Amino acid sequence: MNINAIIEGLPRFIDGVIITVTYAGGSLLIGFFMAIPVALMRSSRNRFFYWFSTGYVTFFRGTPLLAQLFLVYYGAGQFHHELDVIGLWDFFREPWFCAIFTLTLNTTAYTSEIWRGGLQAIPKAEIEAARACGLSDFQLLRHIMFPRALGIGWPAYTNEVVYQIQATSLVSVISVMDITGVARSIASRDFVYYEAFLFAAALYLLLVYGFIAFSRLVEKKLHRHLKDTTT
């Protein structure tokens, strides 16, 4: 065991953790909200909305994230001129942008299915009661359907967050210095593969179980109405 190499590399690992948390957290945060319109389009009777959202979800759930990342990062290079014209090349030339862009589109696809499942699981009668009170479509979604769907979908969403934290490790292949990127760099420079990746694994475990602990608290709050306290 070469502990010194890890101790020396600690500041870089901390930067890696920040990158991992930022990329996973940023893509999850944007994806959480972007998934809502996608889920609504998936349940829409409008054929354009339905096919557009279904095509999107099918592609991003049906192909490997790594392939998607290459498609965006290397594929964008082929459209260098076109992207330049519309002012987007400065973004698509950057690995950080391509990484967050792809991660976001990917988690949005998965999260939209969680939202859709949650919305569909709400008993029709509860929705009817809200309509009977005169709530508008938006108020119905905002006050009844979204909170209900969130409660129903939270356990599934917790899994999505866990997968996403781990999936961010793929961005290291387009030279982003996340936890895995730092581990690779330290490992190959000092020839300490075993130590570096074991430490990286420990960091992922910490992040994942940190989130799971937090998720339990959220779940308690979301499911407080299921507590059977006969007061």
Next chain:
Amino acid sequence: MSSIINDERKSNADRQEQLRVSGLYKSYGDTPVLHGVNVSACAGDVISVIGSSGSGKSTFLRCLNLIETPEAGEIFMSGEKLPISYDHKRGAVITNKNKLQQIRSKVGMVFQDFNLWPHKTIYENLVLAPIKVKGVKKEVAYASADHYLNKTGLYEKKDAYPGQMSGGQQQRAAIARALCMEPEIILFDEPTSSLDPELVGEVLLVMKALADEGRTMIVVTHEMAFAREVSNRVLFFRNGVIEDQGPPSHIFGENASDACTKFVNA
């Protein structure tokens, strides 16, 4: 006591018309469910709707606030025509959503299975629509919720979730939720049919108190005692039409239609 009120109701002929339904039709696929229902109700009427299962009672009630869309027919609530039109190509179309929401806010509805929102406390169930739909101030909405919770005997349950209460309590809360909107008319769809027998009484008591206050109510029910003693008019549904109607003395008397007599004596 209720008979005195019934008499008062009958004598008061020039009361304001609260509801008028004409030519209501509805079918599900090939199955006709309502075939031309015509009804009117005045302020203060308590109308019981009876009839065997599948005769179209719920469908009728649900058409009154367009939770179900009829295929033909006009409905007036408090003098306002419900914004629905019938188009050969597109079928029934809601022509003005805002108007519909505004009319719905004046029509309370109580369901067989309560349909409280399980993720909200009783308090939250009661104040949501007054605040969001009617734009009532928060303090006013909570004060009104307190009032109706006291009235339905549920004040100490205000912070409970629906799942933590008995069926009778949930149904009383659902009635309180409807009352918090200060509705001009309240529709009840078999409000006691999902309850254990020992819990039916507490809900009927609340409903009787509402009738005694002079509220306008349309109640689909299998409780013949309620139809006979609390309502001032009874509609007997059979195969999607009102086969017979009149004051309880008629429906439960000798001149009612054969099917009606058979039904109420079953």
